[in-house]
Structures are given as C-alpha cells and as structure tokens.
Amino acid sequence: MTEITAPKSPVTADQFADEIREQLKYTQNVTPEQATAADVYVAASKAVRNHLADAWFKTQADTVNGNTKAVGYFSAEFLMGKQLENALLNAGLTDQFDSAVEALGFQPKDIIDAEYEPGLGNGGLGRLAACFIDSLASLGVPAFGYGIQYKYGIFKQTFDENGKQVETPDYWLNNEEPWGHIDYNRDQKVSFGGEVVEENGKKVWKPAWSVRAVPVDYLVPGYKSQRVNTLRLWTAKSYDEFDLLAFNRSEYMDAVKPQVKAENISKILYPEDSTKVGKELRLEQQYFFVSASLHDAIRVFYPGQDKPDLTTFPNKITFQLNDTHPVIGIPELMRILIDEYDYDWDTAWDITVKTFNYTCHTLLPEALEVWPASLIGELLPRHLEIIEKINEQFEDELKGKGVADETIERMRIYTGDSVRMAYLATYGGSHVNGVAALHSQLLKDMTLKDFSDVYPAKFTNVTNGVTPRRFVKLANPGLSDLITEGLGTDKWLSDLELLEGLAPLAKDDEFVKKFAAVKAANKHAFVGFAKDHYGLDIDENTMFNTMVKRLHEYKRQSLKILAVISKYAAIKNGTVSADDILPRTVFFGAKAAPGYYLAKMTIQLINNVSKVVNNDPDVKGKLAVHMLPNYNIEMAQNLIPATELDEQISQAGKEASGTGNMKFALNGALTVGTLDGANVEIRERVGAENFFLFGMTVDEVEKLYADGYDPAKYYEADPRLKQAIDLVANGTFSNGDRNAYAPLVADWLTKDWFMTLADFSAYADIQAEIEKLYRDPLEWNRKALLNVANSGFFSSDRSIEDYLERIWHTGPLA
Ligand code: AZC
Structure with a gap:
C-alpha cells in the first residue's frame, strides 16, 4: 500500500520553473524556445496539478476511511471559470509561478489568459455550484461534485450587423485541457429503455441499450486547507465503437450511429435558464450522470464489496440535488437498493430519504421540471413503476395525516400523465431549501405551500454566497x-x-x-x-x-x-x-x-x-x-x-x-x-x-x-x-x-x-x-x-457552514 504523505511542500520559483520546463519537454514536447504562451499554460497547469496530487490522495483516503460524512453535490452545471490562477492561489504557488514564467520569458498574465474558459453552466445555478465546491474544499469538508463534462458548453454569443444575438457552438475541448483526467478504469454502465419483466417474483429491468459513463476528474483545491476534493464530470462513450458489419457493407454513416447516439448524451449543455424543456435528451443526460454518480459513490465507499451494508450509506455521504435536474436520482437509488442489492422497499426508502436533500432555485412554478410519464416510461420503465409506488405511498401517508382530498390531488407526484420532479424531491429527501430568506419564505407560502403545511420541518433557508x-x-x-x-x-x-x-x-x-x-x-x-x-x-x-x-x-x-x-x-x-x-x-x-x-x-x-x-x-x-x-x-x-x-x-x-x-x-x-x-x-x-x-x-x-x-x-x-x-x-x-x-x-x-x-x-x-x-x-x-x-x-463559506449545520449534519475532516 502506498503511504499517504502530506501535501508536497512549496517549491522555490527556480524549482517551479524547472518543473514547467520538464512538462514542456516531456508532455508538450517543445523546447522552452519553441514554447508559446499556450504551451506554457498547459505545462504550468500540469505542474500545479502535480503539486496537488498528494493532498488529493490524502483527502480521498481520509474521506473513505474517516468517520466524517461526505457531501455529494449533484449538479447538471458547474460554471468553473478559468482554473490556473485559482489553482495557483489555493496551492500557494502564485509568486513562484510569476517568477518562473518570467524566467521563461513570458508575462504571467499572458499565461493565465491563454486558458480557454470552460462554460459548463448557464448562469447563477452553475456558478453557485462552482463556488460551493471551492468553499467545501476550503473548509476541509470531504466532498464530490458530480456532473457532466459537456463537449459543448454554453454557446458563444456574438451580434450580427443588425444587433441580433448569434449563437455559435463553444467547442472548448478543441484546445488541450490539462485539468480533467479521464479515468477509463472507473467507468460505469448506464442503461435505458427496454421493459420490466417478472422473474421469480422479482421485477427485472431488461434495458434496450446502454452507454459507458467515463469519469473525468478535476481537482478542487481548498484555500489554505491542505485539502483537495474531486469534481467528477461524466462523459458518455459508446460500447459499440463501430458496427463492423455495417462498415463492411460500406455504410459508413450507419456504422457510427450507435456511437453517435451514445456520445450525444454528453454533447451539449442545454442553453436554458429557468424555463422548462421537454427534451428526451435532457432526461437522458440527467439520468446518465445521476446513475453513474450513485454507483460511483457506492464503489468509493464500499471498495471491493459485493454485498455492502448499504444501511450505512446515509452515514457515508449526503447528496444535495441542485434544482430538479438530478431528482431522478431518488427513484434510481431506490432501484439500485431493491433490484441490485435486494433490499426491501421500506429499508430502501429509509436509506433514500436520509440520503437526499433538495435546493430549489426558482419561484416561477413553470420553471419546476415536469416530465411526461410516457417519456419516463419509455426511457426508464422501472423508474416509472417505482415513482408510481412512491406516489401511492405518499397519498396514503397524506390520507393518514388527514389531508383533504383536493389538497392531495394538488400534491400528487405522479398525476398519471406526468411526474413533478420538485414534488418528488420534496417528499423523497430530508430537507428542502430556498436560496435567500425571502425566496425560502415564498417557497413555503406559495410555490410549495401544500408541502410546507404537511412537512414544515423539512423546509429551511440557506442564503447563497460567493467565493x-x-x-x-x-x-x-x-x-x-x-x-x-x-x-x-x-x-x-x-x-x-x-x-x-x-x-x-x-x-x-x-x-x-x-x-x-x-x-x-x-x-x-x-x-x-x-x-x-x-x-x-x-x-x-x-x-x-x-x-x-x-x-x-x-x-x-x-x-x-x-x-x-x-x-x-x-x-x-x-x-x-x-x-x-x-x-x-x-x-x-x-x-x-x-x-x-x-x-x-x-x-x-x-x-x-x-x-x-x-x-x-x-x-x-x-x-x-x-x-x-x-x-x-x-x-x-x-x-x-x-x-x-x-x-x-x-x-x-x-x-x-x-x-x-x-x-x-x-x-x-x-x-x-x-x-x-x-x-x-x-x-x-x-x-x-x-x-x-x-x-x-x-x-x-x-x-x-x-x-x-x-x-x-x-x-x-x-x-x-x-x-x-x-x-x-x-x-x-x-x-x-x-x-x-x-x-x-x-x-x-x-x-x-x-x-x-x-x-x-x-x-x-x-x-x-x-x-x-x-x-x-x-x-x-x-x-x-x-x-x-x-x-x-455573503461568502459561500458561510453558505456551506449553514448547509453543514441545517441540512448535511457533517463537518470538516479531522
Ligand atoms: C438561479 C436563480 O435565478 C438566481 O436567483 C439564483 O441566485 C441562482 O439560481 C443560484 O441560486 N437559477 C438558475 O440559474 N436556474 C437555472 C435553471 O439555471
């Protein structure tokens, strides 16, 4: 077993310049004389990443072996901004970097500017997720950000001669991206479609197709905390790279179809912002990253165990659902527990509710996602069954509490035609929070009033913050x-x-x-x-x-x-x-x-x-x-x-x-x-x-x-x-x-x-x-x-402390 060492001690500017030269030579394959600002940017980024590696390993080991519950932040968006300057600051290498690149004949600012900004979010919600993982690491709280590595981020905006907005694709991966490490060996299989059959009195889902979810790991260094957490963004790969039979018949387009279909899942960030979209691909994206992440968390916390005791899962990690986008995780965890690990319904429900919490980011009722039941049925038939059962249990519970019929009618998670994701999240998790005091109050008084009347203790506020x-x-x-x-x-x-x-x-x-x-x-x-x-x-x-x-x-x-x-x-x-x-x-x-x-x-x-x-x-x-x-x-x-x-x-x-x-x-x-x-x-x-x-x-x-x-x-x-x-x-x-x-x-x-x-x-x-x-x-x-x-x-550190106290009930690693 490798010994976990303390984070690498800070280097001198000369040493850091040598590390950059080494990266230029062995990974960029250019001499310092040939190097452009873009080369130095990549080399310096890799050098910084190397400095963070030991702290990253140590944080991972402490996360798994310690007894501090971790946080899993599920978000369809992480709007990170440029990484290098932030990583330098948090690694304590800013001064060394400045002198080192000057010694190499460059201006520090030109190197920082050479980074292409990843735009994996639309706006406030995505940027909040990025601030939160920065604060979690800075506070030393073990955490994983889980999301999607979109190939195309938020569109690039220009204006035409009439002043109209023109959107062009933002292919940010066109340039070498030194921060994400693609880990083919820790992939997960995510399946879709097909049907549910009964075998030996047990429901068995026979999916029609699957994609390979491959994690791309980003290091999230804390500021002066010696901790480095993980942002794990999934990318979709096909299992059938190439249909050789079709190719032999020279049908080139058909040959790559399965690959295109699978890889489409992580292709684009939806450029929406609090309006609902009824897109099949969007549901596929949501399920894709949530299913992969839940399986990943089980892999991380119960390494090598075939029959882990998942009743301890809520003590290992708590999942925050960033808006309704990842809410399909609730029926997915139920399915994993029941179908893959043989738990009974009640035990599975108990684990699920304890594990999830939900943050609502809107007040516009039309911005809460509602999925057509037919779409869920087609794409995720087993989940639709589970959602129906959750709804039945929910209605029984409401009746038991003496809630009036017309109120129950309004509150239904599953209406027969559609599934209301915000309602599912509110019932299926322990806490619901709004993002400012007024917003949380209005959620209780208006948007989720019925729920707050029946489950007042679930509702709380955490005012947003920024790093x-x-x-x-x-x-x-x-x-x-x-x-x-x-x-x-x-x-x-x-x-x-x-x-x-x-x-x-x-x-x-x-x-x-x-x-x-x-x-x-x-x-x-x-x-x-x-x-x-x-x-x-x-x-x-x-x-x-x-x-x-x-x-x-x-x-x-x-x-x-x-x-x-x-x-x-x-x-x-x-x-x-x-x-x-x-x-x-x-x-x-x-x-x-x-x-x-x-x-x-x-x-x-x-x-x-x-x-x-x-x-x-x-x-x-x-x-x-x-x-x-x-x-x-x-x-x-x-x-x-x-x-x-x-x-x-x-x-x-x-x-x-x-x-x-x-x-x-x-x-x-x-x-x-x-x-x-x-x-x-x-x-x-x-x-x-x-x-x-x-x-x-x-x-x-x-x-x-x-x-x-x-x-x-x-x-x-x-x-x-x-x-x-x-x-x-x-x-x-x-x-x-x-x-x-x-x-x-x-x-x-x-x-x-x-x-x-x-x-x-x-x-x-x-x-x-x-x-x-x-x-x-x-x-x-x-x-x-x-x-x-x-x-x-309004520091996101304070927001995170509020989450720790009011919702997650955990804290920094010892
Ligand atoms: C935004 C809210 O509009 C904004 O008020 C809030 O500050 C921010 O979330 C973070 O909580 N909502 C979104 O960005 N919503 C979507 C779907 O992008």
Whole structure:
C-alpha cells in the first residue's frame, strides 16, 4: 500500500520553473524556445496539478476511511471559470509561478489568459455550484461534485450587423485541457429503455441499450486547507465503437450511429435558464450522470464489496440535488437498493430519504421540471413503476395525516400523465431549501405551500454566497491589498466576516480616498480590457453602471434600457441642462436562451440603442451604452471590480436570490435594486442608507395582479416612459422601421407580465438621488466601502457552514 504523505511542500520559483520546463519537454514536447504562451499554460497547469496530487490522495483516503460524512453535490452545471490562477492561489504557488514564467520569458498574465474558459453552466445555478465546491474544499469538508463534462458548453454569443444575438457552438475541448483526467478504469454502465419483466417474483429491468459513463476528474483545491476534493464530470462513450458489419457493407454513416447516439448524451449543455424543456435528451443526460454518480459513490465507499451494508450509506455521504435536474436520482437509488442489492422497499426508502436533500432555485412554478410519464416510461420503465409506488405511498401517508382530498390531488407526484420532479424531491429527501430568506419564505407560502403545511420541518433557508477567493482576491487584487492593509491581516479570505473591521475606516477620509483610487484603477484597467477584447473606446471619467446576468423578462433589462432611452431623449430635447448631466457609461452583458423570442429582441434593442446613442454627437461625453458580447466568468472578473453602480432590478418575488448582487457589493459597487431575492438581505446588512431601493414589494405586486394590471395606464401617466416607448415604436432605433420592435412594444403596452412599466417612474426618480450622491465622491466611496465592510456574510463559506449545520449534519475532516 502506498503511504499517504502530506501535501508536497512549496517549491522555490527556480524549482517551479524547472518543473514547467520538464512538462514542456516531456508532455508538450517543445523546447522552452519553441514554447508559446499556450504551451506554457498547459505545462504550468500540469505542474500545479502535480503539486496537488498528494493532498488529493490524502483527502480521498481520509474521506473513505474517516468517520466524517461526505457531501455529494449533484449538479447538471458547474460554471468553473478559468482554473490556473485559482489553482495557483489555493496551492500557494502564485509568486513562484510569476517568477518562473518570467524566467521563461513570458508575462504571467499572458499565461493565465491563454486558458480557454470552460462554460459548463448557464448562469447563477452553475456558478453557485462552482463556488460551493471551492468553499467545501476550503473548509476541509470531504466532498464530490458530480456532473457532466459537456463537449459543448454554453454557446458563444456574438451580434450580427443588425444587433441580433448569434449563437455559435463553444467547442472548448478543441484546445488541450490539462485539468480533467479521464479515468477509463472507473467507468460505469448506464442503461435505458427496454421493459420490466417478472422473474421469480422479482421485477427485472431488461434495458434496450446502454452507454459507458467515463469519469473525468478535476481537482478542487481548498484555500489554505491542505485539502483537495474531486469534481467528477461524466462523459458518455459508446460500447459499440463501430458496427463492423455495417462498415463492411460500406455504410459508413450507419456504422457510427450507435456511437453517435451514445456520445450525444454528453454533447451539449442545454442553453436554458429557468424555463422548462421537454427534451428526451435532457432526461437522458440527467439520468446518465445521476446513475453513474450513485454507483460511483457506492464503489468509493464500499471498495471491493459485493454485498455492502448499504444501511450505512446515509452515514457515508449526503447528496444535495441542485434544482430538479438530478431528482431522478431518488427513484434510481431506490432501484439500485431493491433490484441490485435486494433490499426491501421500506429499508430502501429509509436509506433514500436520509440520503437526499433538495435546493430549489426558482419561484416561477413553470420553471419546476415536469416530465411526461410516457417519456419516463419509455426511457426508464422501472423508474416509472417505482415513482408510481412512491406516489401511492405518499397519498396514503397524506390520507393518514388527514389531508383533504383536493389538497392531495394538488400534491400528487405522479398525476398519471406526468411526474413533478420538485414534488418528488420534496417528499423523497430530508430537507428542502430556498436560496435567500425571502425566496425560502415564498417557497413555503406559495410555490410549495401544500408541502410546507404537511412537512414544515423539512423546509429551511440557506442564503447563497460567493467565493471571495475568485471574486475578490483574483478579480480585484487592488482592493484585496487595501483590505489586507486596513485589517492588518489577510485572514479575511477564509473568514469574510472579518471585513466588518473596515467599517470604522469609512470615517477615515484618507482610507476612503485610497479605496476610491483602487476603483479608479480598476476602471482604467477595464478600459484597457474593453479596448483589447471589443475594440471599444470607453471614457473612464464617467460613472460605470452595469447590468450583467441572463436575459430574462423578470430580470427586467427592459426597465434599464427604457430608462437609458428616456435619459437620451432628455439630453437631446434639452430637458436637462448640460451642467445637470452626470456622464454615465452603461454596460450590459446577457445571453438569451436561443429560443426565447422577446429576450433576443431585447438584446437587439439594446445593441441598436447603443449604436444610436454612441454615435450621436449631442450626447457625446454624457451617455454611452455598451452591450458586451458573451458575458462569462472572465468578463465578470474584469467588469465587476470596475463597476460603481450595479443594477438588481427584477420584479419583486421573482429572482430567487441573485449572486451577482453579492459580487458587486463585495467589490465596492452601490446597488440600485428592488426588494427581491438576496437584495433584501444585502440591504439589511449594508444599511438602507447605502442602498438605492425602489419599486413595488412582493405584496404590492400580488395586489396589482389581483386588482388587474393595465400597463397602458402607466405609459399614459409618465411622459418620460411614454416618450421612451414611443422612440422604440417610431423606428428611432431601427432606421425608421416601425415594425422592428412591434412585438416588444405590444408586450409592454398590453401584457407586461413583470410590471416593468409600473416600476418605471420609481426607477427613473431614484436616478436623481444616485447622481446627487455620485457628485460627492467622498460620500459615494464611503458608502461603497461600507458595502464591502458589511457584505462578509455573503461568502459561500458561510453558505456551506449553514448547509453543514441545517441540512448535511457533517463537518470538516479531522
Ligand atoms: C438561479 C436563480 O435565478 C438566481 O436567483 C439564483 O441566485 C441562482 O439560481 C443560484 O441560486 N437559477 C438558475 O440559474 N436556474 C437555472 C435553471 O439555471
């Protein structure tokens, strides 16, 4: 047996340079003279990975042999961002790397930038999963992230000459990818289709086809924890590489068909974001990674055992279901226990419920996945039977509790036609949590009310968080140094509530000025970034005002662009005098789901407003608008630290939490926002006087729906709004074409489900307050600094501690 050693001790810069040279020579097969930045990137990454290997082995061994329960985070998305810089930080090798690559004749930044960002997630949910596995490792909690290694991540976004979004495939594996290790020897078989027969009184599933699930392991190093966890992403391979018979008949296309069918499973990330899709392939993906992961966990925790005692399984690992995507894991674990390991139903159920927990990330009932029973029956016939039985047991249980028939009817997991995955997850697991206090409350009061009435103890809240390592330390080194200077320690990186120590410094004008200087430097750096990446000329002496997130009607990018148009009109008409105009640069970044018509039209509108405004000499130096293409983690890391005003303007009651809001507050932007999601808690912590609140509350929204909402009324009532919408309608932003945005205009005036128009006046009014404060840089920066000081709560380390205490009931390895 190999001895498990302590993690490799840090090396000197010279030694690290030698390690990179060795990788260049023996794995990249280039001389240092031939090496490009991309070669050095791969070599350095492999060298870092080698440094993490011993800690990784040790963490694995301690995970299996120790008595600390592990966490399995099941997520269809992990939006990791670039790996090298983060791995260097967590391995304690940043300085050595900088000197080593300089010795090799390169700039560290060029090597970091040579990495191609993996986009294996859509937005908030996927990024949250990435922050969580970073925090789990940093806290020393044994954990596995389980998901899919999609060949194509989230699409690459460009804009055509008309400003329309164009999606192109993101083949990120086109470049050498040094982080994932494909482990063909730890594969799992995942089967689909066929039928269920009875043999000797036992149900036996005879599947029609199978795929080979092969794990690709990513190392997840903790920050200063000496722990390295595993992110295991499955890739689908065919068992029948090649149908030789077909090939001999020269039917080449047919010969590769089985391979194509199998490998399609892990081919693409669905570019959806909280809308339901009824795609067979998506269910195949979900089952594929969940089945492989459950078998993998049994393999890991009961090595070499044919008849393991799986009643101990819930003491070994607890699985968190990240949204409804992995919920098919519940009937799958039941099937494994009953069919593969001969447990009786009740024992299997007991193990299953103890093992799973579910996080809900939405409030839109239509975004909770519901699968047609016929589809599950075709693809997973045994699971459908198990789901029916779970539902029967559930209904009996409800009757036993005296729940009324019509309530039971509403709560059914299996309706005969369809299966409601959120209900299955709520019944089949121990805990259900929302992702911010308001969201968790609304889940109990609305979306999952019946369940919360019957099972109140299952419900809890864990407010989201973000990792300060990536989103402060790496993204904002200037601010990080200033924080360390202010606190006299860098311990805040693992204990973010220490930021509170900065609050007294908000009274110290000299410190506030230093803080302002960091922001100015970040703005300057972003101007360079925008020039290099997008060819833009940006005026750094304007307020940087940012709205970045997925494009969704409920998030209300419409509200922002209408306000921009209104401001543009005011400058053009001379309604505001030149002296009263506060120069602003407005940045948008947003991808729209390819099939989301109004969202795509909104992007087109923003692009065309940008063209008109930016080319109009009348507003030059006063207002500029940029729709930055392909918003991703890299852009977030560059733009957030440079932002002064952040937009979190969703309709109250619709954004579950938001995590961008936390990143902005931690980087010293002030927020203009509604009382929605985690905005509520951010405002409570940073202080109402340091947050620009506007708009209707959840109760007011509900009342307005109930009273009958008529958007046209608001259009008539506020001339600023009327003028802005008229400009869109009259072709000002479409070369005179009045039809270009007709569907958008019609939606605003007749439907406006998310009440953009109703909140417009409040939003336009609060701009005066914002601008007034901005004209007093010292006061603005004092408030921004207080945002930083009071946002320590929003560390994902704290979120994980909450999960440990409220849901997982486990902790760090000894
Ligand atoms: C998002 C929520 O919309 C956002 O409010 C929240 O902060 C985030 O999850 C993390 O909890 N939901 C999604 O991204 N949903 C999907 C299906 O992608």
